[in-house]
Amino acid sequence: MTPPAAGGCQCGAVRYRLTAPATWTGYCHCRMCQRAHGAPAVVWLTVPSDGIVFDRGAPQWYRSSPEAERGFCTMCGSPLAWRPVATRGDDPGIDIAATTLDDSTAVAPQMHLWCDSAMPWLAIDDHLPRKPQGRAS
Numbered sequence: 001m002t003p004p005a006a007g008g009c010q011c012g013a014v015r016y017r018l019t020a021p022a023t024w025t026g027y028c029h030c031r032m033c034q035r036a037h038g039a040p041a042v043v044w045l046t047v048p049s050d051g052i053v054f055d056r057g058a059p060q061w062y063r064s065s066p067e068a069e070r071g072f073c074t075m076c077g078s079p080l081a082w083r084p085v086a087t088r089g090d091d092p093g094i095d096i097a098a099t100t101l102d103d104s105t106a107v108a109p110q111m112h113l114w115c116d117s118a119m120p121w122l123a124i125d126d127h128l129p130r131k132p133q134g135r136a137s
């Protein structure tokens with residue numbers, strides 16, 4: 001995804017704009033994403049922490065685990081973002097739910113993460129790498 005790319009929640013109360021190219025994009029099949037998004041998988045797009053500008057509103061952050069928090073719209077509940085709470089040197093960036101972009105047709109996921117909890121009824125017909133857990137697995 002190359003800038004300018006913009007997106008937002010379902011109701012429009014939160015609008016954002018990406019100001020930096022994505023550094024990573026991929027599917028997550030973890031149970032927390034499945035529950036938080038009410039979907040079998042989420043496609044995430046990572047941008048540097050300073051690579052997103054909220055033009056209207058801002059997400060509310062919910063601490064979903066000791067390691068990370070999830071941003072959502074308080075008006076419509078749309079899940080929008082994910083970010084680690086503690087950084088270890090390098091900027092971990094912020095993950096944007098790719099389908100909240102106004103046009104996410106150009107997003108090209110690189111891999112599948114957390115396939116250990118992928119829904120068995122979700123047929124994936126691609127040849128991308130499939131990691132059993134996180135990126136390092």
Ligand SMILES: [Zn+2]
Nearest residue numbers: 009011073076
């Ligand atoms: Zn909203």
Ligand SMILES: [Zn+2]
Nearest residue numbers: 028029030033
């Ligand atoms: Zn996940």
